[in-house]
Amino acid sequence: MMLRIRSRDGLERVKVDNPRATVAQLKELIQTQLQIPTFNQTLSTNQNLLLAKTPTDLLKFSDMSDPNTPLSALKLSHGSIVFLSYEGERQIRGGPAVSPAGSFGRKMTMDDLIAKQMRVSRQENPHCESVSFDRDCANVFQYYVNETLAFAVKRGGFMYGVVTEEGKVEVNFIYEPPQQGTGEELLLMRNPEEEKLVEAIALSLGMRRIGFIFTQSVVQEKKDYTMSNREVLQAAELHAESGLKEWVTALVKLEVNEDGAADVHFEAFQMSDMCIRLFKEGWFQTNIDKDCDPKLSKMKKEVVVGVKDVREVDNDFFMVVVKILDHQGPLTTTFPVENRITQVTMRALKSHLDRAKSLPFVKRISDFHLLLVLARYLDLNTDIPTLGECVQTQSTLPEGYQLLIQSMAETAA
Known part of the structure; x- marks a missing residue:
């Protein structure tokens, strides 16, 4: 079977031939295939492992701490994701050493020199401490997508609230602009006049626009990515437009639980500083063909990832995980929501x-x-x-x- 290993370096794959493999054997395979020593590995099925900042934090993730635990007991199967934390640096597999002067025999152009400065790596920490959702506004958003749209098409909205002095983002309401969604794409038909009203209301409430939330459709459910290249582009554009360093991008999707039923799942990220810089400077290919791998973002020019010059970057390199909390905000969410199938009247x-x-x-x-x-x-x-x-x-x-x-x-x- 093939296991997906997600670390600060993005998403990689490890082949496991033994159906009775244990955690210890998986670590040996990671050492062999990804060049990370076994003693330097902390593994977990919990994605919050990637948020751990200290050795004490790492000890909290003990589900894979017993080396004799069979992978089957952890319900890991072909395509499952295992999260990996490690210290230090490593050479990404398949990446030959590249000298600063470039490939042998090739003259460096100005574009080459600029590309050498565009080194894409995993950003360890977000600019906000956490994002907390008002329970009611989050529920009203997901309930409509779940019950009315059945997660068949994508939907999005702008999150409004406050950023505390401690850098915590609190979402208190979600504005849903005019839009059209399909199973793969979300088109926001921005209405400047309506958004002017929204901004005036937010200002009067002591709030501001602080993020973007969108749903993934069931069409995307089995795809091998967290966010597609189209979603990365859209998230980067809205993040760049905001000018807010604490800006949060949240996604909502269905996930199959242990009983085989579907649960609604929220995830939150910030687009990395490098992602926003690349977007602002026009490095992203914005015309995406249907045949393009959705888990890779295409660049117009080469960038450096690890030790390789590439024009395709795993989307995970652009995403910084943000811890999710919830709270009871100051507003209710019982009035009909704008721009949905049923028009809101007086x-x-x-x-x-x-x-x-x-x-x-x-x-x-x-x-x-x-x-x-x-x-x-x-x-x-x-x-x-x-x-x-x-x-x-x-x-x-x-x-x-x-x-x-x-x-x-x-x-x-």
Whole structure:
């Protein structure tokens, strides 16, 4: 069988011929095939191993610490992923030594010299400590994709929230722009006027755009990558556009659990500094043929990976794992979400207010998606800041605004 080994260097493969192989034998194979000494290996089936920063952290990953444990007992089979942590440097297999002057007999051009400076390696640490999702907004996003779209097509949204002084990213609502998704691609049909309203609401709530979230379809489920080359391009473009070093890219997908049922799974990453630099400077090939390997990103010019000059880079080199947490944010997420199959009308406003009539009025409107509907009819410079401040502080809404919003709801009914 073939096992996939994911380390800071990206995704590599190790061939295991013995069906009764143990952890110790796997380590020997890794030493032989990947040139990493057995004593320097920490293995686990838990991807959080790649976040471990100290020897103490590594000790927490003990599922593969017993050298006599059979791989079959760990439910590892052909195509399974094993995560590997090691210290020091190594020469990537298949990579001959390359002198700074380039290949023998070849003159160095200016492009060659620039390429030598573009050394793509694994970025060890993200610029944010973690990303925490408001439970309700994350659930509303995945539930729609799961129950309505059945993960048959891709869907995406912009995450809004705050970045704390400690560098922690907190996601409090998700805005879903107009879009069209297929099993392989996601086209965001950006609406500048609507996004202007979204930004005004976020500002009034003391929040900002802090990331991009998207789903992978069941069409992609068995593909040999974490993010495809198209997804890397889209994530890099939005990250570069943001100008925010703590920007987070999150993906949602279905994974088969031990009982054979499908679970919804969230993962979070930052695109590496080198990835963003390469994108900004136009190194990526943006025209992707159907025959291209989706786990590899093509470059217009050669870059250095390990000791090799290449024009194709494993997408994993561009991704930095971010720890995921959850929290209960300040907003509710019970109002219908924009730009979905069912169009949101003002009738939804009356239904929402009636359902929540036992709550204080400010609590009834403490929902981003509701505020987005109101923003289409209110003044961005006066009304939205007033509503946002009341929602942010949970203070009593001025009576005039209460009457106005109720009137809008009654008129629509």
